[in-house]
Amino acid sequence: MRVLLIKTSSMGDIIHTLPALTDASRAIPHMTFDWVVEEPFADIPGWHQAVDKIIPVALRRWRKGIFSKESRTGWRQLRKQLHEQKYDLILDAQGLVKSALLTFLASGVRAGLDFGSARESLASFAYQRKLNVNFYQHAILRQRHLFSLALGYPMPETLPDYGLTHQAFSSPTPDENYLVFLFGTTWGSKQWPESYWSELAKLAEIAGYRVKISGYSTEEMEQAARIGKGCAVDILPRMDIKAMAGLLANAKAVVAVDTGFAHLAAALDVPTVSIYGSTNPAYTGAQGKFSRHLAADFPCSPCFNRKCTYRKASPVTPACYTTVSPARVWGSVKDLVSVHGGQEKGFIFRD
Helix, strand or coil: CEEEEECCCCHHHHHHHHHHHHHHHHHCCCCEEEEEEEHHHCCCHHHCCCEEEEEEECHHHHHHCCCCHHHHHHHHHHHHHHCCCECCEEEECCCCHHHHHHHHHCECCEEEECCCCCCCHHHHHHCCEEECCCCCCCHHHHHHHHHHHHHCCCCCCCCCCCCCCHHHHCCCCCCCCEEEEECCCCCHHHCCCHHHHHHHHHHHHHCCCEEEECCCCHHHHHHHHHHHCCCCEEECCCCCHHHHHHHHHCCCEEEECCCHHHHHHHHCCCCEEEEECCCCHHHHCCCCCCEEEEECCCCCCCCCCCCCCCCCCCCCCCHHHHHCCHHHHHHHHHHHHHHHHHHHCCCCCCC
C-alpha cells in the first residue's frame, strides 16, 4: 500500500506526524509513504524508515511570485512528479486550504479532516473521505487519530514513537559536556528574556557545562553574542537541520522556548526543558521520554498573541516569564539530566 502524505510545514508539525507513521507501518505491513514537504524541512521525513520518496515544494516562495517563470515551472514539475504514481490514498494531514489544493495534483482517493476538525474548515471540501478528529488535544494525538481513521486500524495506546534512531546522529568524537540553548523564535511573546538566558548560562558554567548556541538570522546571531558575553558559551554559525540534529542528539540537555528544534530534541530523547509563555504546551508542547514543560503562571497566559500586550510594570518582558525564572529552569535541567543518566545505567528515578 502506498500513501501520499501532505504535511508541508512547520518543523514542529512535521515532527508531530512521525509517531503516526510509526503506528501505520506497524499496523499495515509493507506500507510506504511519499511525503510532500516544504524544501527547508525536506531532511526530516527521510529519517523515518516508512518514507520512500520525499517530494519538496516551495509554496512560500512560489506565492511571492505567483506568475513568475520559476513558480510556473515549479508547479509543472510538481504535478508531473505526483502523476508518476497511482496512490491508494492521498492524506492531507495539514488541514489547510493550500494543502488541500495539493491533493488534486495527484491520482488517488483524497482524505483529510472534516469541516469541524480542520484548521481551515474550507479545506474539507477537497476530500472524498472526511474524518472527524477532536481538535482539542495534543497535535501528536490528533495525527495518530487521523492516520488510524484514514487507514483503518485501531488507535494504539502506546507512547509516541518517532521512529528516529539517536545513533544516526551520534558523534564519533569523544563526548562533550555541553548544553544547547534554543532561544530563537519569531514570536516576541515567546522570547524568554536575554538576561535570563545569560544567567542560565552562568549557572551551567558553574556546574561544569559549556553552552552551545546558534542563530538563524543576523539579529539572532547578535542576540547569541549578547547572551554569551562573559560566559562559557560557544557561538556556532548558522546550521542546517541535519547539523543541528547532530548537535542536539549529543547534548547533555537542551533548554528551549516554543520552537521547532525543541520538538526535535525531545523526539531524540535528549533531556529537554521547554519554556512556554504565550502558548499552551497541552496542545503543542515538545513530547519525549525526557521532556519537561515549564509554563508561565500568569493571569493572561497563555494569550496566544504574537506580541506581549501586558502594560503594567514588570522587571522583564514578556511579563509572564517572571514566573519562569532561571533558577526554576536550572532545577528542571538538573532533574532531567539525573533521570536520563540513571535510566541509561539501569536505575529508576522518581521525581
